[in-house]
Amino acid sequence: MKPILEPIPLGEQQTIMAFQHCQKDFVTPWHFHPQHELTYIEASVGTKFIGDYVGPYEPGELVLLRSNVPHCWRNHQQQVSDAKSLVVQWNRGVFAKAPELSPVFEMLKMASKGIIFDKKSVLPIVPQLKEITKLKGQELYLQLLTVLIKLSASPYNTLSASSFVEDLPTEYGSRMAKIHDFVGAEFHRKIYLKELADLVNMSEQSFSRFFTKMMGRSFFTFLNEYRVNAAARLLLDTESSVSQIGFECGYESPPFFFKKFNEIYQVSPAKYRKKYLLKT
The missing domain is CATH 1.10.10.60 (Homeodomain-like)
Structure with a gap:
């Protein structure tokens, strides 16, 4: 699949970006980027496209995507409230591949197909996830690592039948x-x-x-x-x-x-x- 490459302003001075989306619609087109991404749906219902997967989404869903996985969320036009989500994006290689973090890297490997976490299991993590959008620097780095460690011990399922691990061409x-x-x-x-x-x-x-x-x-x-x-x-x-x-x-x-x-x-x-x- 050849989605649009979305440039994300991360580099040597900043390797992690966290923000809250709150608009009438999810307007980002079907796209991919070289950063990993964690998305939590706060409000909105509709259809999500993850790799070659298409299916419904609802509030409370938490999805982890490895770099280069094409994706987008499309809310139903009938919804009255705004579409709200929390998004965290970070560069590959920001965490050292220490043996103690092997469950995290195994989870990121599985995320090449897109993974969705069990909603009940992630409820205790949601407050920490929301706090991430308020943090900067070292605190942001440590909080994201803490969240990923906890998620690596939570049940999850893959979404896409195909894996996306290499950079994808953009001509189409x-x-x-x-x-x-x-x-x-x-x-x-x-x-x-x-x-x-x-x-x-x-x-x-x-x-x-x-x-x-x-x-x-x-x-x-x-x-x-x-x-x-x-x-x-x-x-x-x-x-x-x-x-x-x-x-x-x-x-x-x-x-x-x-x-x-x-x-x-x-x-x-x-x-x-x-x-x-x-x-x-």
Whole structure:
């Protein structure tokens, strides 16, 4: 996959940057950078793209990415509150490879696929993570190391099927960003392959080969995953009927929507909603 290279102003005088994002939307396009990144979602729901993974996100998620893993978070346009997150980015090699830190470096190695931590396990670490954005210099360095040590003892799962450990070329970055923007804006209607091909100045056949090579699956498989994840959020956040939600997410036939939803969540849309409501 060839995302946009995002320049991060870190160098000899500063190797760690921590900040809080608080805007109406997560606007950063699908991108990568040579720094490692830790992202905690404080508020917002939507879809996250990590390497070749696409799936929903929600408040309380903590994701660790090794350098060069392409990623972005896209919030649902229906949300009323701002999109809030805590982000820490740091250069490779800032921590010495001491034997005592081997669990940390093993965790960073796994993060080449993107890893998401167990939400309950990281709750005690969240206050320290929030404090990081207020620190500078040595205190920032030590706090980040402390957080990483604690995270290395927490349960986590990988997200992407592919690993990203080398610097990635950027010649197709603008194409992939356009594709993500187009899907986010138009997934609710029928999409034709020619539209995407024209958007990125490719033939339909070339576009199909390009997308399958980069994402590991066809465009329409990817589109279905996006639609189903969007539908899952609407099932939880609205009182619209299951059939209406299917229409809103681009499915013209309710039975086809039920089938595709079941393929991903292994449960019908109605049972998915009922299961969630029983937990709240």
